[in-house]
Amino acid sequence: MSTRNLLFDIAMTHLYGRARQTLTSIIGVALGVGFFIAMAAMMEGFQGFFTQKIIDVSPHIVMEDEFRERPRQPVSWFFGYEGTAISLQGIKPKEEIRGIKNAERIINTLSQMPGLHISPTLEGQIFYRYGSTDVSSSLKGIEPRKEKKITKLENDIIAGQLDDLLTHSYGVILGSGLSDDLNAKVGDTLTGISVAGIIKKMKVVGIFHTGITELDKNVSYSLLKDVQVLQNRANVINGIRFALDDPDMAEEVSRQIEGQFQYKSVSWQEANEGILSVFVIQDTIRYATTGAILLVACFGIFNIISTVINEKARDIAILKSMGFTEGDIQWIFIFQGVLIGVVGMILGWALGYGLSVALGSIRIKMEAIITTEHLYIVYDVMHYFWGGVACMFAATVAAWLPARKAALLRPVDIVRGASG
Amino acid sequence: MSEVSSVLIETRNLTRILPLEVPVTLVEDVSLSIDAGQFVSITGPSGSGKSSLLYLLGLLDQPSEGQVFIDGQDVTKLSSQDLCRIRLKKLGFVFQFHFLLSEFTILENVRVPMRKLAKWPEKEQIERAEKILEDLGMEDHLHKHPFQLSGGQRQRVAVARAVANEPLVVLADEPTGNLDTKNSDIVRDIFRDLVRTHRTTVVMVTHDLELAAQTDRRVHLVDGRVVS
Ligand SMILES: Nc1ncnc2c1ncn2[C@@H]1O[C@H](COP(=O)(O)OP(=O)(O)O)[C@@H](O)[C@H]1O
Numbered sequence A: 001m002s003t004r005n006l007l008f009d010i011a012m013t014h015l016y017g018r019a020r021q022t023l024t025s026i027i028g029v030a031l032g033v034g035f036f037i038a039m040a041a042m043m044e045g046f047q048g049f050f051t052q053k054i055i056d057v058s059p060h061i062v063m064e065d066e067f068r069e070r071p072r073q074p075v076s077w078f079f080g081y082e083g084t085a086i087s088l089q090g091i092k093p094k095e096e097i098r099g100i101k102n103a104e105r106i107i108n109t110l111s112q113m114p115g116l117h118i119s120p121t122l123e124g125q126i127f128y129r130y131g132s133t134d135v136s137s138s139l140k141g142i143e144p145r146k147e148k149k150i151t152k153l154e155n156d157i158i159a160g161q162l163d164d165l166l167t168h169s170y171g172v173i174l175g176s177g178l179s180d181d182l183n184a185k186v187g188d189t190l191t192g193i194s195v196a197g198i199i200k201k202m203k204v205v206g207i208f209h210t211g212i213t214e215l216d217k218n219v220s221y222s223l224l225k226d227v228q229v230l231q232n233r234a235n236v237i238n239g240i241r242f243a244l245d246d247p248d249m250a251e252e253v254s255r256q257i258e259g260q261f262q263y264k265s266v267s268w269q270e271a272n273e274g275i276l277s278v279f280v281i282q283d284t285i286r287y288a289t290t291g292a293i294l295l296v297a298c299f300g301i302f303n304i305i306s307t308v309i310n311e312k313a314r315d316i317a318i319l320k321s322m323g324f325t326e327g328d329i330q331w332i333f334i335f336q337g338v339l340i341g342v343v344g345m346i347l348g349w350a351l352g353y354g355l356s357v358a359l360g361s362i363r364i365k366m367e368a369i370i371t372t373e374h375l376y377i378v379y380d381v382m383h384y385f386w387g388g389v390a391c392m393f394a395a396t397v398a399a400w401l402p403a404r405k406a407a408l409l410r411p412v413d414i415v416r417g418a419s420g
Numbered sequence B: 001m002s003e004v005s006s007v008l009i010e011t012r013n014l015t016r017i018l019p020l021e022v023p024v025t026l027v028e029d030v031s032l033s034i035d036a037g038q039f040v041s042i043t044g045p046s047g048s049g050k051s052s053l054l055y056l057l058g059l060l061d062q063p064s065e066g067q068v069f070i071d072g073q074d075v076t077k078l079s080s081q082d083l084c085r086i087r088l089k090k091l092g093f094v095f096q097f098h099f100l101l102s103e104f105t106i107l108e109n110v111r112v113p114m115r116k117l118a119k120w121p122e123k124e125q126i127e128r129a130e131k132i133l134e135d136l137g138m139e140d141h142l143h144k145h146p147f148q149l150s151g152g153q154r155q156r157v158a159v160a161r162a163v164a165n166e167p168l169v170v171l172a173d174e175p176t177g178n179l180d181t182k183n184s185d186i187v188r189d190i191f192r193d194l195v196r197t198h199r200t201t202v203v204m205v206t207h208d209l210e211l212a213a214q215t216d217r218r219v220h221l222v223d224g225r226v227v228s
């Protein structure tokens, strides 16, 4: 114990002797940890917001009225295998009346599955005309009672009400971006022109705002039966929307459903594959950047300890000649690195927290992947934990390398040099 | 080593060859025995291997051949941990350069080996350090730093540190090499005192023949060999 105190005292004289350089190293470490935390708070805030929104506002799985594989040629049915010598050319793809067949049976079967909520839908393109403005939109026919179990659309309604769809014929709920483009408010009456060529007067009964730009700009909702009329497809649905109690199961369940009914069933992860893979790239850049900052900080630590060791070679020599062990000498210098690491880490935590608060309070209007007026910040203790672990690991290694050299220094070489 | 109980340091055919491209012989076939309580000087021309022999006796260097016995124990095959322990408890060093820790006060410098040994409680360590420094006439400088002292004073502090743990042997490599005559005499007196009052063995390298003449025994080296 008394040895430890002594080693501590010696280590502290080394750091005091190079106070400015020590401070610089500490700041370097603090910046690395601080930026790591702030970037994690910001990026995971954004990613978390996006992912949560996707989970909330869109179904976790959508069954579409198509198949992943092209239907096989009639000849291959007959012979039971493909790649025959006989191939009928010039078979036109039949203009199938699209839609999910046996929808009722599928829904009945799947409603047995626990934790799965189901809502049938018919979705199609529509043009809205209001005044002199034409805007196209994807109109989804829903049943409000079932929609409430599938998505949190209701929470995102900023004007009007979801249930008003039931009390107005050809009522429509517009995305906020769409309503801006049309310059239409709740109560206004639009002209809706479907791809089937049917025209109806449609009354805006609500406006929703999710924050996901693509949804807000493109999507609108009406009653399922109204959309069936508009699209001239009575009793047809072309999609079944599902929600899961556990959204993380979506990929597995979608595969299972598709295996059972053949209809292409897309999980939210698959539907958002593009952006989710961008997140991976973002994370990689984030780790690379903070890693680089931390690496520079480590060079600082390595540098200061190497300098101290060169400067204090005589002290090391006399201590070793007095009977200090290699372990004692190593401890003196590793301790310095660890101390710089600990102080830097604590300052880095404070800096990271401060930056997070500052970033969270900035008001910026942004309309990119998400539409927002401020950054989304998450405060996660794991960011602080991992920032600390990385920092301490790096600081220890940076100190250990020169400390090892100091421990192996032979007093004779130094004493001879100094005494002639 | 019980045949003569008062032998403290013994070497047998001690040889140290630096394994360089052209091997350099530092010490060759040195067999010596030094009794407890002797004041021994090692003399010889510059480059004759005086320092090299002292480092071998002080366990700072390992021989290529031969053995070193300290206090009856063959130390040639001990681990570096054990060697550290022996240096801490039984040996004290004084070099031509003082090697004091510049950030520590005089008192703290003398306490360093005591703190490492941890044999006495803190209060006693301080008292002992004060006593040793007082005996060396340094009582007015306890809380000064090395840079505030003269060369002779620093060397006295180095001696105080070397004897702090009551070693059996003090090994000194030209301790007066940087000192004027007055300070040289003071250091010599201190060593003589140590031998007389504490029966500490002192082995001192010097090229000052006059100084060597005043010791109990002289070992003269030429080209790494003992010639008288
Ligand atoms: N690392 C080394 N490389 C080459 N020669 C060395 C080395 N160390 C010591 N020597 C040589 O060994 C001899 C003995 O050195 P030393 O013991 O310091 O002599 P002294 O202390 O008597 O002056 C000298 O000639 C010196 O130059």
Ligand SMILES: [Mg+2]
Pocket: A419, A420, B050, B051, B052
């Ligand atoms: Mg010498």
